[in-house]
Amino acid sequence: MERTHLNGTRQGRIGRTGSPLSRKQSxxxxxxxxxxxxxxVIVFGEHAVVHGKxxxxxxxxxxxxxxxxxxxxxxxxxxxxxxxxxLSHTWNxxxxxxxxxxxxxxxxxxxxxxxxxxxxxxxxxxPHLVNISPDAPDxxxxxxxxxxxxxxxxxxxxxxQSFPGCLYTLRSTIPIGAGLGSxxxxxxxxxxxxxxxxxxxxxxHPDQPADEARLQVERINRWAFVGEMCIHGNPSGVDNTVxxxxxxxxxxxxxxxxxxxVKPLWNFxxxxxxxxxxxxxxxxxxxxxKVGALKKKHPQITDSxxxxxxxxxxxxxxxxxxxxxxxxDLSSLEDLGKLMTINHGLLVALGVSHPRLERxxxxxxxxxxxxxxxxxxxxxxCAITLLKPGVSxxxxxxxxxxxxxxxxxxxxxxxxxxxxxxxxPAVLKNGAEDExxxxxxxxxxxxxxxxxxxxxELVGVSGENGDREAWKFWxxxx
Ligand SMILES: Nc1ncnc2c1ncn2[C@@H]1O[C@H](COP(=O)(O)OP(=O)(O)O)[C@@H](O)[C@H]1O
Ligand SMILES: C[C@@](O)(CCOP(=O)(O)O)CC(=O)O
Numbered sequence: 001m002e003r004t005h006l007n008g009t010r011q012g013r014i015g016r017t018g019s020p021l022s023r024k025q026s027x028x029x030x031x032x033x034x035x036x037x038x039x040x041v042i043v044f045g046e047h048a049v050v051h052g053k054x055x056x057x058x059x060x061x062x063x064x065x066x067x068x069x070x071x072x073x074x075x076x077x078x079x080x081x082x083x084x085x086x087l088s089h090t091w092n093x094x095x096x097x098x099x100x101x102x103x104x105x106x107x108x109x110x111x112x113x114x115x116x117x118x119x120x121x122x123x124x125x126x127p128h129l130v131n132i133s134p135d136a137p138d139x140x141x142x143x144x145x146x147x148x149x150x151x152x153x154x155x156x157x158x159x160x161q162s163f164p165g166c167l168y169t170l171r172s173t174i175p176i177g178a179g180l181g182s183x184x185x186x187x188x189x190x191x192x193x194x195x196x197x198x199x200x201x202x203x204x205h206p207d208q209p210a211d212e213a214r215l216q217v218e219r220i221n222r223w224a225f226v227g228e229m230c231i232h233g234n235p236s237g238v239d240n241t242v243x244x245x246x247x248x249x250x251x252x253x254x255x256x257x258x259x260x261x262v263k264p265l266w267n268f269x270x271x272x273x274x275x276x277x278x279x280x281x282x283x284x285x286x287x288x289x290k291v292g293a294l295k296k297k298h299p300q301i302t303d304s305x306x307x308x309x310x311x312x313x314x315x316x317x318x319x320x321x322x323x324x325x326x327x328x329d330l331s332s333l334e335d336l337g338k339l340m341t342i343n344h345g346l347l348v349a350l351g352v353s354h355p356r357l358e359r360x361x362x363x364x365x366x367x368x369x370x371x372x373x374x375x376x377x378x379x380x381x382c383a384i385t386l387l388k389p390g391v392s393x394x395x396x397x398x399x400x401x402x403x404x405x406x407x408x409x410x411x412x413x414x415x416x417x418x419x420x421x422x423x424x425p426a427v428l429k430n431g432a433e434d435e436x437x438x439x440x441x442x443x444x445x446x447x448x449x450x451x452x453x454x455x456x457e458l459v460g461v462s463g464e465n466g467d468r469e470a471w472k473f474w475x476x477x478x
Pocket of ligand 2: 042045046047048049050178179180181182183234235236237238239284288375376377378381
């Protein structure tokens with residue numbers, strides 16, 4: 001199979017008709033391309049992970065997709081279209097604070113490890129964020145500014161004033177602010193897109209050595225963490241790590257100035273999980289701050305709870321990596337389920353549950369069909385239930401009907417999916433009629449795709465007949 005070097009010399013090979021185009025040396029325009037990254041569930045250890053303890057997380061099959069379209073040379077603008085949050089904003093490239101970001105002592109390089117935001121650079125961005133969505137209510141404008149600040153901080157850190165004019169169009173199938181890592185997923189997409197645009201990544205290609213692939217993924221992950229910091233202040237880094245790397249991870253960051261300890265779980269067990277969204281909006285930043293405040297007020301008690309969560313996560317990691325752990329066997333699931341129940345109780349003690357989360361637990365406990373815990377930041381968002389094997393159809397139906405009646409949303413999702421992926425150029429085979437070449441994804445088509453199903457159908461990494469081969473992933477597994 002021919003290699004596709006994303007950082008090199010072969011871009012622009014496939015045109016609308018699919019016939020190979022001879023590359024014009026004089027045209028520096030990149031083809032439109034896409035990147036995608038998954039959301040995640042934290043199976044054990046949320047919040048404790050912010051305080052240096054271990055957490056177990058796995059990627060899910062819900063994903064964000066970012067389309068990058070270069071503009072002609074004369075168009076010196078950068079435009080964001082993030083329709084999921086109704087954000088549309090354009091900056092003139094030459095008005096952006098490049099000088100602040102490239103000043104001596106401030107300039108960062110693609111290989112740097114940035115573990116905190118620079119307050120002076122954050123201040124330099126502010127005037128470029130204040131004009132965003134001026135007519136939107138304050139809370140909506142804040143969401144817009146958070147997403148835009150993640151983008152701008154990364155653009156200005158990684159790019160330079162000669163950056164080409166571009167449109168960035170983002171759509172996600174991950175519910176926003178529901179504890180499934182939507183922010184990390186978009187941060188990974190933004191970091192990957194910009195690193196590709198400045199041509200600092202090699203691959204992904206199928207015969208790339210695992211070490212080389214790991215280095216690319218590590219670079220994306222480092223910058224995605226910076227994006228996450230812009231969106232919610234004090235992230236542990238577990239979300240962006242699992243969104244970049246995919247599959248499952250045991251994650252721990254004891255020293256924020258150093259990279260975290262990450263143990264990949266390549267064969268994350270196929271746990272029978274029910275994922276339920278309370279539809280109760282929450283703020284990760286607020287829930288994380290709540291635990292911080294509790295720790296300040298009652299340091300010893302809070303530390304003991306965090307320590308207990310750590311023990312639960314360690315126990316669970318040991319359990320699911322044992323050879324005899326069988327995700328279809330009642331006794332394996334019972335052991336793991338009990339740890340989920342304990343973990344949830346400890347999160348309740350930290351004050352991050354919500355009556356709507358407790359209601360899910362109550363309904364599942366009442367039916368006696370599994371073990372439930374909140375996932376992500378809590379305060380609303382999602383719960384996961386590990387289902388007992390052999391639950392009857394009637395019991396399940398009864399639970400599902402009650403959840404539907406009470407305004408909960410259920411998700412069917414697979415755990416342990418691929419991490420960051422690249423579609424370069426943005427051309428997909430979407431059916432027999434484009435057998436010769438492919439269907440070029442442009443901004444209109446992408447924006448007009450109808451809902452989550454429409455996005456998946458148009459650009460999803462898994463087509464109707466399984467994985468779409470044009471999407472490439474860094475293969476980091478040995
Ligand atoms: N599809 C999206 N489009 C634009 N911004 C998004 C999208 N998804 C998430 N975000 C950003 O991430 C924030 C949600 O992050 P967070 O509160 O951590 O929730 P989650 O648990 O989903 O990660 C949003 O307020 C927004 O700034
Ligand atoms: C609470 C926390 O552990 C997980 C937050 O996940 P989410 O943003 O709710 O998807 C915070 C973090 O790890 O950064």
